[in-house]
Amino acid sequence: xxxxxxxxxxxxxxxxxxxxxxxxxxxxxxxxxxxxxxxxxxxxxxxxxxxxxxxxxxxxxxxxxxxxxxxxxxxxxxxxxxxxxxxxxxxxxxxxxxxxxxxxxxxxxxxxxxxxxxxxxxxxxxxxxxxxxxxxxxxxxxxxxxxxxxxxxxxxxxxxxxxxxxxxxxxxxxxxxxxxxxxxxxxxxxxxxxxxxxxxxxxxxxxxxxxxxxxxxxxxxxxxxxxxxxxxxxxxxxxxxxxxxxxxxxxxxxxxxxxxx
Numbered sequence: 001x002x003x004x005x006x007x008x009x010x011x012x013x014x015x016x017x018x019x020x021x022x023x024x025x026x027x028x029x030x031x032x033x034x035x036x037x038x039x040x041x042x043x044x045x046x047x048x049x050x051x052x053x054x055x056x057x058x059x060x061x062x063x064x065x066x067x068x069x070x071x072x073x074x075x076x077x078x079x080x081x082x083x084x085x086x087x088x089x090x091x092x093x094x095x096x097x098x099x100x101x102x103x104x105x106x107x108x109x110x111x112x113x114x115x116x117x118x119x120x121x122x123x124x125x126x127x128x129x130x131x132x133x134x135x136x137x138x139x140x141x142x143x144x145x146x147x148x149x150x151x152x153x154x155x156x157x158x159x160x161x162x163x164x165x166x167x168x169x170x171x172x173x174x175x176x177x178x179x180x181x182x183x184x185x186x187x188x189x190x191x192x193x194x195x196x197x198x199x200x201x202x203x204x205x206x207x208x209x210x211x212x213x214x215x216x217x218x219x220x221x222x223x224x225x226x227x228x229x230x231x232x233x234x235x236x237x238x239x240x241x242x243x244x245x246x247x248x249x250x251x252x253x254x255x256x257x258x259x260x261x
Contacts, residue, residue: 068238069235069238071234072230072231072232072234072235072238073231073235074231075227075228075230075231076227076228076231076232076235077231078224078227078228078231079174079175079224079225079227079228079229079231080228081224082222082224083161083163083174083224088224089224091223091224092222092223092224095216095222095223096166096216096219096222099216099217099219100166100219105217107218107219108214108217108218110214111178111211111214111215111218111220112178114182114207114210114211114214115178115179115181115182115185115211116181116182116185117182117185117207118182118183118185118186118188118189118203118204118207118208119143119184119185119188119189120185121185121189121203121204121207122139122143122185122188122189122192122193125193125200126139130193130196132192132193132196133191133192133193133194133195134192138244138248139188139192141244141247142188142237142240142241142244143184143185143188143240145239145240145243145244145247146184146187146188146236146237146239146240146241147181147184147236149236149239149240150180150181150184150232150233150236150237153180153232153236154175154177154180154229154232155177157174157175158172158173158174158175158177159172161174163225165219165220165221166219166220166221166222167219167220169220173220173221173222173225174225174228175225175226175228175229175232176212176215176220176221176225176226176228176229177229178211178212178215178220178229179208179211179212179215179221179225179226179229179230179233180229180230180232180233180236181211181233182207182208182210182211182212182230182233183205183208183229183230183231183232183233183234183237184233184234184236184237185204185207185208185233186201186204186205186207186208186233186234187201187204187233187234187237187238188204188237189201189203189204190204190205191237191241208230208233209230212226212227212229212230213226215229
């Protein structure tokens with residue numbers, strides 16, 4: 001694509017300003033069918049974790065149960081497998097062909113903002129009086145640690161792995177940083193409100209999946225890069241919650257009323 005014009009595989013030219021809205025809708029449907037599998041897996045994991053927590057509360061609530069790591073580990077591994085496995089590369093190519101060659105559409109910048117929505121929603125809910133598991137100070141520490149772990153992981157992988165983006169704009173496509181950021185916030189929301197309702201987690205994961213959806217829609221990432229980004233984001237947040245008791249003891253944090261909301 002150059003100067004608003006998109007070239008397809010046969011050499012034909014699409015003028016982006018003349019594309020009908022139904023093409024964009026068709027593209028969205030195609031990506032949705034691909035990414036819905038990821039969304040269902042993650043939502044199922046969220047609901048399972050909520051049910052499991054309600055059955056037994058004898059464990060330290062900050063600790064991570066090994067079973068809760070299975071789903072994010074699997075989706076993270078999917079992207080690494082796609083770097084070498086031709087079958088997964090072919091699937092990535094089919095998704096992009098359907099989206100870009102069969103159904104050209106205008107780009108959107110919504111994903112640049114949507115990635116932050118799950119994390120910000122936690123603070124919005126708390127400000128509105130819907131209290132989560134931690135006070136303002138503690139949840140902010142957890143959220144910053146999670147983003148730090150995610151950021152170091154994503155940036156390191158981008159530097160180590162030569163992965164051209166689908167639109168050839170750069171060679172740092174693996175993994176999707178936008179999607180990782182979104183799923184840090186999504187798991188953050190699930191953790192903070194899991195004792196209230198599993199549906200908070202579902203809402204957060206839906207926003208995260210929407211971000212991944214748009215990264216493919218905008219031709220910035222292959223499907224497998226988005227899947228891996230989601231897994232990294234979830235694992236980073238789980239790690240931050242596991243580390244928080246150690247941080248609390250190390251710095252001898254105490255409850256403070258001014259941070260209670």
